[in-house]
Amino acid sequence: MDAIYLDHAATSPVHPDVIEAMLPVMKQTFGNPSSIHQYGRKARQLLDQARSVAASSIHANEKNIIFTSGGTEADNIALLGTAWANKSKGNHIITTVIEHHATLRTAESLEKQGFEVTYLPVQQSGQVSVKDLRDALTDQTILVSVMMVNNETGVKQPIQEIGELLIDHQAYFHTDAVQAYGICDLDVNVLNVDLLTVSSHKVNGPKGVGFLYIRDGVQINTIQFGGEQERKRRPGTENVANIVGFKKAIELIAGEKDQRLRKYQSYKQTFLETLKELNLDFAINGEEEQLVPTIVNISFPGTNVESLLMNFDLAGIAVSSGSACTAGSIEPSHVLSEMFGSEDERTVNSIRFSFGLANNEKQIIEAATKVGAIVNRLAS
Amino acid sequence: MIYFDNSATTKPFPEVLESFLKVSQQFYGNPSSIHRFGIDAENLLRKAQNQASELFGVEQEEIVFTSGGTEGNNMAIKGIALAHQNKGRHIITTEIEHPSVIEACKSLETLGFTVTYLPVDSNGIVKFADVKQAITKETILVSIMHVNNELGTIQPVEAIGKMLKEMPRIYFHVDHVQGYGKIPLDMNGTGIDLCTVSGHKIHGLKGTGLLYVKKGTKLFPLLHGGNQQSNLRSGTENLAGIVSLVKAMRLITEKSKTHSEYLKELNQQLRAELLAISFIKINTIEDQAPHILNISIPGYKPEVIIHALGERDIFISTKSACSSKKTDESAVLKAVGFSHDRTISALRISLSYYNTKEEIELFSRSLQRVVQQLSKVMG
Ligand SMILES: Cc1ncc(COP(=O)(O)O)c(C=O)c1O
Ligand SMILES: Cc1ncc(COP(=O)(O)O)c(C=O)c1O
Numbered sequence: 001m002d003a004i005y006l007d008h009a010a011t012s013p014v015h016p017d018v019i020e021a022m023l024p025v026m027k028q029t030f031g032n033p034s035s036i037h038q039y040g041r042k043a044r045q046l047l048d049q050a051r052s053v054a055a056s057s058i059h060a061n062e063k064n065i066i067f068t069s070g071g072t073e074a075d076n077i078a079l080l081g082t083a084w085a086n087k088s089k090g091n092h093i094i095t096t097v098i099e100h101h102a103t104l105r106t107a108e109s110l111e112k113q114g115f116e117v118t119y120l121p122v123q124q125s126g127q128v129s130v131k132d133l134r135d136a137l138t139d140q141t142i143l144v145s146v147m148m149v150n151n152e153t154g155v156k157q158p159i160q161e162i163g164e165l166l167i168d169h170q171a172y173f174h175t176d177a178v179q180a181y182g183i184c185d186l187d188v189n190v191l192n193v194d195l196l197t198v199s200s201h202k203v204n205g206p207k208g209v210g211f212l213y214i215r216d217g218v219q220i221n222t223i224q225f226g227g228e229q230e231r232k233r234r235p236g237t238e239n240v241a242n243i244v245g246f247k248k249a250i251e252l253i254a255g256e257k258d259q260r261l262r263k264y265q266s267y268k269q270t271f272l273e274t275l276k277e278l279n280l281d282f283a284i285n286g287e288e289e290q291l292v293p294t295i296v297n298i299s300f301p302g303t304n305v306e307s308l309l310m311n312f313d314l315a316g317i318a319v320s321s322g323s324a325c326t327a328g329s330i331e332p333s334h335v336l337s338e339m340f341g342s343e344d345e346r347t348v349n350s351i352r353f354s355f356g357l358a359n360n361e362k363q364i365i366e367a368a369t370k371v372g373a374i375v376n377r378l379a380s
Numbered sequence: 381m382i383y384f385d386n387s388a389t390t391k392p393f394p395e396v397l398e399s400f401l402k403v404s405q406q407f408y409g410n411p412s413s414i415h416r417f418g419i420d421a422e423n424l425l426r427k428a429q430n431q432a433s434e435l436f437g438v439e440q441e442e443i444v445f446t447s448g449g450t451e452g453n454n455m456a457i458k459g460i461a462l463a464h465q466n467k468g469r470h471i472i473t474t475e476i477e478h479p480s481v482i483e484a485c486k487s488l489e490t491l492g493f494t495v496t497y498l499p500v501d502s503n504g505i506v507k508f509a510d511v512k513q514a515i516t517k518e519t520i521l522v523s524i525m526h527v528n529n530e531l532g533t534i535q536p537v538e539a540i541g542k543m544l545k546e547m548p549r550i551y552f553h554v555d556h557v558q559g560y561g562k563i564p565l566d567m568n569g570t571g572i573d574l575c576t577v578s579g580h581k582i583h584g585l586k587g588t589g590l591l592y593v594k595k596g597t598k599l600f601p602l603l604h605g606g607n608q609q610s611n612l613r614s615g616t617e618n619l620a621g622i623v624s625l626v627k628a629m630r631l632i633t634e635k636s637k638t639h640s641e642y643l644k645e646l647n648q649q650l651r652a653e654l655l656a657i658s659f660i661k662i663n664t665i666e667d668q669a670p671h672i673l674n675i676s677i678p679g680y681k682p683e684v685i686i687h688a689l690g691e692r693d694i695f696i697s698t699k700s701a702c703s704s705k706k707t708d709e710s711a712v713l714k715a716v717g718f719s720h721d722r723t724i725s726a727l728r729i730s731l732s733y734y735n736t737k738e739e740i741e742l743f744s745r746s747l748q749r750v751v752q753q754l755s756k757v758m759g
Contacts, residue, residue, distance in 0.1 A: 239587025
């Protein structure tokens with residue numbers, strides 16, 4: 001029995017075309033992009049092309065894109081880099097309680113080192129409120145970091161409104177767009193963001209690569225030191241093959257975007273309708289209108305996460321209870337706890353389903369049917 | 381085509397590509413996920429970690445996978461400094477380290493650390509006595525490379541490790557990026573607490589590497605987040621890269637067992653042939669790392685020679701690729717004390733186990749021709 005993968009928000013399968021794009025680079029264009037001979041120059045050309053594709057995908061200039069080893073590193077550079085470089089302007093940072101750990105733990109580390117951090121709360125809808133942000137801003141605020149789409153609930157955050165609010169404020173605006181990329185329209189000028197994080201492995205690219213957009217003029221330190229790669233902002237021999245694979249993934253998601261999103265939306269619809277037909281007691285966590293097409297987080301009253309996950313896995317359905325990155329442990333989701341309160345039973349009976357490349361319509365019905373049967377058994 | 385720039389980067393082994401391909405296609409789960417896709421990925425990750433630890437002669441949990449040599453060096457140096465600054469704020473390194481070590485140290489200077497950059501002798505080797513003498517009550521870290529990337533000189537890290545072993549307060553980091561697979565280095569009982577390896581220098585893939593972190597060594601993490609890899613390195617693991625790295629480690633280890641004499645012979649042949657050409661000065665002393673030979677051709681710009689060789693499908697480099705864009709002068713050669721005409725005209729020839737005697741011959745002849753032709757043009 002082939003298992004059904006409904007955990008695309010944790011990571012996604014690499015698209016076959018992506019692998020195909022990478023292999024010739026590894027075989028033939030293996031030069032070091034910093035080398036001045038032909039092998040180096042060819043590798044450098046590939047890097048330049050990829051940078052240009054990455055930049056266009058968010059309506060940015062290629063000189064504002066730096067490639068990193070993934071979303072985590074990009075978030076770390078964005079937060080640590082701007083905090084330390086702008087300390088003279090203030091020591092206050094605003095982020096939210098629902099960020100990914102790559103942002104949260106970095107903010108906590110800054111707090112330990114003397115920065116003041118405000119963690120904006122989240123409403124039951126799964127959104128943070130722009131008013132809360134407005135109230136939290138001070139003239140000491142140097143950075144605001146709010147994710148564009150939450151990885152556990154799939155709820156979109158009011159990034160454009162926040163961007164507008166911050167136009168006349170000294171604070172830089174960073175958004176972690178890891179879960180939004182390839183789904184939401186991203187134009188750094190419309191969103192008014194100064195820094196934006198993307199990770200390749202969430203969009204059918206290889207693991208271990210991502211990029212950070214840094215607007216012109218943003219004062220930012222590096223967190224690693226060494227060679228002069230990536231405009232001195234991220235040293236280390238560039239991972240050319242992964243970057244080329246990432247480029248291919250970007251082209252693929254852009255090429256068939258509407259069609260693909262409609263398909264995933266219909267997967268989600270089918271999934272939910274099948275559950276309804278089974279007369280299942282369930283509730284969607286977060287405002288349904290604000291969800292991206294690919295993610296839905298569902299609470300099953302009367303059940304418990306651990307037995308759900310175990311039974312789903314036995315039945316061949318791969319899902320998660322939230323962020324995969326809470327390495328291996330089933331801790332109650334910090335996001336749901338913040339939305340509903342840590343005592344609420346939704347924090348211990350909810351599952352995230354996320355759809356994507358590995359799926360087809362038939363699997364979705366099969367998965368929903370199995371989920372229904374398991375939940376009915378466990379909840380009774 | 382003659383590729384003699386293996387210290388800049390190497391051509392991946394075909395088996396490395398196969399590993400990469402297989403893992404990318406079949407193990408796409410996130411190792412942190414607890415369903416079967418995740419568990420399969422996690423098991424594979426553990427297996428790779430275990431194999432790496434065996435090849436390295438250390439324990440499994442002492443291996444941390446990184447995105448390359450630069451990250452390994454930064455993680456070690458910044459990690460020790462920031463985690464142990466309450467015990468002291470003095471660091472010892474050398475003038476001939478890779479920029480990822482030198483620049484990491486410089487950044488710590490801006491945070492109030494004191495760094496001693498030890499000079500090297502006229503052979504390009506740091507003196508044991510200098511290291512010993514530089515140690516103060518404040519010293520918490522010594523970071524010294526095993527094989528220098530420009531000259532190929534071997535640094536006395538074993539002797540230094542033996543001394544530092546008796547000083548438990550001081551951590552010892554070795555940048556083994558150029559040495560791994562060429563010059564064996566034992567981690568067991570040798571006083572080394574941290575050791576950096578990079579995949580793309582050993583026919584692995586770019587963006588892969590590992591840092592050996594001796595059990596019980598506290599590091600301040602470079603990256604914060606999901607606490608992967610025992611909290612030392614957050615970020616979704618590049619599993620296909622990791623498995624391919626371990627494959628490269630195994631293959632280069634096997635190759636070094638059977639072909640280390642061969643590589644030495646290639647080096648000796650190259651040295652002998654170049655020695656016979658009057659205008660070439662050899663900068664690397666004998667009996668150093670077998671894969672690197674540094675020479676100078678005073679009066680000739682290295683880029684011009686590299687370009688002319690490139691037209692003959694022969695690839696070498698000036699100095700380290702990472703600093704190729706700065707001035708012509710090699711900081712390493714300068715630290716050794718070579719005259720200006722030599723420090724600005726250096727060329728690095730770096731071999732792999734897969735180069736041949738015929739390539740060396742052809743290279744030496746071509747280099748001679750190229751220079752003769754250039755000298756005619758220049759009148
Ligand atoms: C919202 C968000 N930010 C950051 C990350 C981290 O990215 P990476 O796994 O590439 O380090 C993830 C995924 O793990 C994520 O979902
Ligand atoms: C001695 C040495 N250390 C560190 C590095 C950096 O490794 P990476 O290119 O994997 O970042 C290099 C090569 O560039 C090197 O030669």
